[in-house]
Amino acid sequence: MASLRSMELEINGAQYALTIEPRVTLLDALRENLGLTGTKKGCDQGQCGACTVHVDGERVLACLTLAVQAEGRSIRTIEGLASKDDTLDAVQQAFIEEDAFQCGYCTPGQIMSAVACIREGHAGSDAEIREFMAGNLCRCGAYNGIVAAVRKAAQRIQGAAA
Amino acid sequence: MSLTDSPAKYGSVAGSETASGPLGRAALRGDGSLKVRGAATYALEQPVEGVLHCVLVQSTIGAGRVAAIDRSAAEAAPGVRLVLDAGNSLTLAPMPDFFGNTPPGDSYVPFAREISFNGELIAAVVADTLEQARAAAALLEVTYEEARSVPTFSDPRAGEGRAVDAMTKEWGEPDAAFAEAPVRIEATYETPREYNLPIEPHGLIVHFEADDRLTIYEPTQWVDGTARNYAGWFGLSFDAVRIVSPFIGGGFGSKAQGLPHSAAAAIAAKMLGRPVKLAVTRPQTFTAYGGRPATRQTLRLGAAADGRLLALDHDAASETSVTGTFTETLGIVTKMMYAVPNLSSRQNVVPVNTVLPGPFRAPGKNPSAFAFECAVDELAVELGMDPVDLRRVNEPDHDFETGKPWSSRRLLKCYDVAGEAFGWAGRNPAPRSMREGRQLIGWGMAVGTHPVYAAPGEATVRLLANGSVEVSSSAIDMGTGTYTILAQTAADVLGVPVEKVTVRLGDSRLGRAPVAGGSQLANLMTAAVHKTALAARDELVTLGLTDPNSPLRDQANTLTVADGRIGASRGGAISVGELLAATGRDHLEVTRDTLPEADRTPEERQRMFSTLAGRGALPDLPVSRHSFCAHFIEVRVDEDFGTIRVSRVVTAFDAGRLYNPKLAESQFKGGIVMGIGMALLEEGVTDPRNGRILSSNLADYRIATNADVPEITTISVGEPDYDATPLGGKAVGELSIVGVAPAIANAVYHATGRRVRSLPIKLDDLL
Amino acid sequence: MNDFDYLRATALDEASTLAKTPGTMFLAGGTTLIDLAKCGVERPGTLVDITRLPDLSAVTVDEAGATIGALATMSRVAVDAAVTERYPAVSEALLLAASAQLRNMATIGGNLMQRTRCAYFRDPAGYPACNKRMPGSGCSALENVTRDHAILGTSDQCIALYPGDLSVALTALGATVRTTSREIPIARFFVEPGDRPDRETVLERGEIVTAVHVPASAAAANSTYLKVRDRQSYEFAAASAAVGLELEEDGRTIRDIRVALGGVATVPWRAEAVEAALRGRRLGETTIREASRAAVEGARSWYANGYKIELACRVVARAIMEVGGIK
Structure with a gap:
């Protein structure tokens, strides 16, 4: 048996120490070991996007990432998206306004994906948003609302930057 | 255009007594803030100390028996606490499902020895960590005696199955009428196995606080039914079981029943005396519950030259399991949608080696409409008629199945409004007549419908001294908007802003509620909250008028409650809090239900809410109650590749009064999105040798992605229908998926001239 | 795990x-x-x-070609300006693969090593027999549900499909795989199943892909990747084609053409017969469609994957038409 491994993960700007087996995925470490359950498990095999988090600023799937691989990286989850004073991120706010979800289970992954999508510059048109958000499945079928929310948030972010 | 910005004459709540109040407004989702923060706590996220992790093991043969399970390697694996199978499992009392299927014998064990389908639960492993449990589960050595399985009803050995008596219906003289009809068509339509696949997989945490008391955190569409099920399994009273289910990550019909994996986790928790968490893996979900069964329908339609339907013959079959009966009610739309003077409809269920199928969004209605609405389109082609005109000709003035008048039916209005918004008048009826470059363009339409179901509900309303209101019930919100519309309902009655109302749901310690299924919950629970809030208002008024310490005593014959204040219409008003304080209270609480008779024993009451008995307790109404919709859809088909993309959808809905048009619009669109997947993508693929599901994941069982869905236009033409429900709504949640697949199939025909009668329509069908 | x-x-x-x-x-x-x-x-x-090994993630594009470090992520290479301009088929193949999240994770070297999606291969509990997992144990796919299995490069031991996109573009453009010990032309990098379906590449134990080199050419600069699938996105190819095209000065005669297929074969599949049939010919839809039939020479179908034969020809033809400017 492989020995347990002690590691520190930087999540949402805070350091978390944990001792786990190397086979523990980042997703399970977040949900089962660290109590950060905002990141969701929908398939656990890279096919739904519910577990999307940011590692060093890029959107990745936590279910196919070993926690140990994220050592020394900067991890951001849905819990770390709102500002310190609890003001919602522009994407979170737009998701509420556009009713871009129903059951809410894919939503954290959608939002983390959308934040990255806008930052990557892939929110230029509805068609582009649809394609670059296609890795996040929504069984409630809130896709129209998601596109509208990403479009609106992108406009607000660009407006604020201008 | 959308519901929320469509012209007020459509989707308005004019005529409603509460039109000016919060109910009926496009309020934002009340639980939205929690959900976008990742702070909504789903079942497996409940912080329960000291949980062990349970992992399931499913059979890898389709029929036969488990000869032996060698548990030793798994038991010796690191961290393992228990390996469970039929040999060492605690036994439970058998409980019937919704449909009356009860496991045979005096006791029930969720682990099979006799295998009736591939992927059946045979064992479970409990360990300290999830990783340990998963790894140990792979170490079980299972020896089977494999028998030959009959995996699908396409297997010739499946036979014809057995007739479902309740599905046999005949009126007029269908054979003679068909023989004499000048225009006739006959065709067979098929749909594959389809799976609900909520993005939150099934799972639960079970915690026995004592031998005879347990709490279960489990996503369920029916808290009370679920509580009753566990109580029955363990021989406990209803009150000894607490179900906690504040958020459900989608269900679509799959999260309402007591399933074997739930029993397995509960047994493990009981045997170990420790809380146990079980997450069904995504591949396991394909056999942990049954989705929609495969269906086959042969339709014969006879019509007059002017399009009037003269005869309809409907011969249907759906799969069921070899151990129980689930009937996908395939004649349900066929029988009531149009004016058909001569009709014969019947259905067989065909037992095969599958998990027992179950309800999946608009069970029966959805495949029923697929076959019938395609057949009507084929008839239109045969007649040389526009498919909308053909439907207009056959618009029934009453429900031909029941003989009752409609409570309301605004389907003609749906044709008008959606057809105009879509531009249907510009359609060239000839197939392959519209194109853009190498894309063939097709326009198709079809209708959908869903019955209005009823059952009793119960709610508690508390008025607090600070002017706020609490509403509670064990009803659930799986994204359907229950939190939001119940707040709106209470706010409406009590004259407070929606923000002042807190709604608590999804806990069996709260008031009773029926299943969130059949698109009934919104109507039933708004009615219950409405009734309860009125009673609370009355009690408050009575308090104000009669309590010796009330400052309002003897001021008037009646008092008005508005904006958190109570007072005489002329004269002073005081805050609700001041009245409560003056009369020595910190709150006023009222609980009411909508059962027709009040005097029932506690056991009877409980049965009304935790079984389908409640439905039967309600009086039969003299009207036929249905929602309706008409879908107009454009597809683009690449003429080389056969790839089909839905490029436009316009749908008009008659779903009565919408309690919140914004949330109703989300549900309408969601059903259409699921319908797009059903038409073009979703297919449970079964190995014909052993019944194993080969598409048991979200890559191989394809659901629509964001890129598959165009901007959808939804228009409400509904008006309050107080003959259908107390507050005027009709069925919303499942309505919109009904009719999408046939509209797409009809559009594909129009684009290509190819009539594909088997779903999903894949590119290889059009090459 | x-x-x-x-x-x-x-x-x-x-x-x-x-x-x-x-x-x-x-x-x-x-x-x-x-x-x-x-x-x-x-x-x-x-x-x-190996993700923290130094110096393996650079993307360098010069006159001779593009050198893509094995640890560069798919998404990074896909949006590289020089790659997009001079090797559009490479960029397009990357962008049409998987999802944005997966492209942020997956590396170029790892992408080459991507394994089949064969449902039987992926389910050892349900299907112990699999010649790819264990040579000699049998094949559960032959003569069964095989809509997504290969029609080219198969053997009587294995018909599992190579699912990747990038390697198809690299095959068309004649790339070379650089490893810790050698340079391997991509046509020799992948191995058809034969009687050893478990061996998918020629890599030896301990050998690491360090980079992929794509030689510069006019055909590479005028290339495309066309991917056909039922779902609009986030799905493997039912059939795909990478095509590079160079015309003579007359703007009509084909000087150089490179064609490779994906989604239909056990390995990325170079269609040299199509190339030969078109070299020196004038561009034209009929000519292209006729020549594209050669893409499926020797194809064999099983059960439900026969549609791939016709589809592959049409995908090749349309990809050639696209780079040839035929609408």
Whole structure:
């Protein structure tokens, strides 16, 4: 048996120490070991996007990432998206306004994906948003609302930057 | 255009007594803030100390028996606490499902020895960590005696199955009428196995606080039914079981029943005396519950030259399991949608080696409409008629199945409004007549419908001294908007802003509620909250008028409650809090239900809410109650590749009064999105040798992605229908998926001239 | 997943040495390996994480060609301005693969090593027999549900499909795979199943892909990747084609053409017969469609995958028409 491994993960700007087996995925470490359950498990095999988090600023799937691989990286989850004073991120706010979800289970992954999508510059048109958000499945079928929310948030972010 | 910005004459709540109040407004989702923060706590996220992790093991043969399970390697694996199978499992009392299927014998064990389908639960492993449990589960050595399985009803050995008596219906003289009809068509339509696949997989945490008391955190569409099920399994009273289910990550019909994996986790928790968490893996979900069964329908339609339907013959079959009966009610739309003077409809269920199928969004209605609405389109082609005109000709003035008048039916209005918004008048009826470059363009339409179901509900309303209101019930919100519309309902009655109302749901310690299924919950629970809030208002008024310490005593014959204040219409008003304080209270609480008779024993009451008995307790109404919709859809088909993309959808809905048009619009669109997947993508693929599901994941069982869905236009033409429900709504949640697949199939025909009668329509069908 | 050890390599030779121990595997983006470990297909004893090896993620484009470091992520290469301009088929193949999240994780080297999606291969509990997992154990796919299996490059031992996109573009453009010990033309990098379906590439134990080199050419600069599938996005190809085209000065005669197919074969499939049939010919839809029939020479279908034969020809034809400017 492989020995347990002690590691520190930087999540949402805070350091978390944990001792786990190397086979523990980042997703399970977040949900089962660290109590950060905002990141969701929908398939656990890279096919739904519910577990999307940011590692060093890029959107990745936590279910196919070993926690140990994220050592020394900067991890951001849905819990770390709102500002310190609890003001919602522009994407979170737009998701509420556009009713871009129903059951809410894919939503954290959608939002983390959308934040990255806008930052990557892939929110230029509805068609582009649809394609670059296609890795996040929504069984409630809130896709129209998601596109509208990403479009609106992108406009607000660009407006604020201008 | 959308519901929320469509012209007020459509989707308005004019005529409603509460039109000016919060109910009926496009309020934002009340639980939205929690959900976008990742702070909504789903079942497996409940912080329960000291949980062990349970992992399931499913059979890898389709029929036969488990000869032996060698548990030793798994038991010796690191961290393992228990390996469970039929040999060492605690036994439970058998409980019937919704449909009356009860496991045979005096006791029930969720682990099979006799295998009736591939992927059946045979064992479970409990360990300290999830990783340990998963790894140990792979170490079980299972020896089977494999028998030959009959995996699908396409297997010739499946036979014809057995007739479902309740599905046999005949009126007029269908054979003679068909023989004499000048225009006739006959065709067979098929749909594959389809799976609900909520993005939150099934799972639960079970915690026995004592031998005879347990709490279960489990996503369920029916808290009370679920509580009753566990109580029955363990021989406990209803009150000894607490179900906690504040958020459900989608269900679509799959999260309402007591399933074997739930029993397995509960047994493990009981045997170990420790809380146990079980997450069904995504591949396991394909056999942990049954989705929609495969269906086959042969339709014969006879019509007059002017399009009037003269005869309809409907011969249907759906799969069921070899151990129980689930009937996908395939004649349900066929029988009531149009004016058909001569009709014969019947259905067989065909037992095969599958998990027992179950309800999946608009069970029966959805495949029923697929076959019938395609057949009507084929008839239109045969007649040389526009498919909308053909439907207009056959618009029934009453429900031909029941003989009752409609409570309301605004389907003609749906044709008008959606057809105009879509531009249907510009359609060239000839197939392959519209194109853009190498894309063939097709326009198709079809209708959908869903019955209005009823059952009793119960709610508690508390008025607090600070002017706020609490509403509670064990009803659930799986994204359907229950939190939001119940707040709106209470706010409406009590004259407070929606923000002042807190709604608590999804806990069996709260008031009773029926299943969130059949698109009934919104109507039933708004009615219950409405009734309860009125009673609370009355009690408050009575308090104000009669309590010796009330400052309002003897001021008037009646008092008005508005904006958190109570007072005489002329004269002073005081805050609700001041009245409560003056009369020595910190709150006023009222609980009411909508059962027709009040005097029932506690056991009877409980049965009304935790079984389908409640439905039967309600009086039969003299009207036929249905929602309706008409879908107009454009597809683009690449003429080389056969790839089909839905490029436009316009749908008009008659779903009565919408309690919140914004949330109703989300549900309408969601059903259409699921319908797009059903038409073009979703297919449970079964190995014909052993019944194993080969598409048991979200890559191989394809659901629509964001890129598959165009901007959808939804228009409400509904008006309050107080003959259908107390507050005027009709069925919303499942309505919109009904009719999408046939509209797409009809559009594909129009684009290509190819009539594909088997779903999903894949590119290889059009090459 | 089985229990395994995890080591983080800091230098190439260290990683190579570590991986000489049986049961040791390299871990890069993990999108194939972790997935297959969860399925029980891969049961590594030790994972050597190579993602922090230095100097393996650069993308360099010069007159001679593009050199793409093996640890560059798919998304990064896909949006590289020089790659997009001079090797559009490479950029398009990357962007049409998987999802944005997976492209952020997966590396170029790992992408080459992507394994089949064969449902039987991925389900060892349900299907113990699999010649790719265990040579000689049998094949559960032959004569059964095979809509997504290969029609080209198959053997009587295995018909599993190579699912990737990038390698199809690289095959069309004649790329070379650089490893710790040699340079391998991509046409020789992948191995058809034959009687050893478990061997998918010529890589030896401990050998690490360090870079992919794509030679510059006029055909590469005028190239495209066309991918056809039922779902609009986030799906493997039912059939795909990478095509590069260079015309004579007359703007009509084909001087050089490169064609490769994806989604239809056990390995990325170069269609040299199509190239030969079109070289020196004038561009024209009829000519292209006729020549594209040669793409499926020797194809054999099983059960439900016969549609791929016709589809492959049409995808090739349309890809050629697209780079040839025929609408």
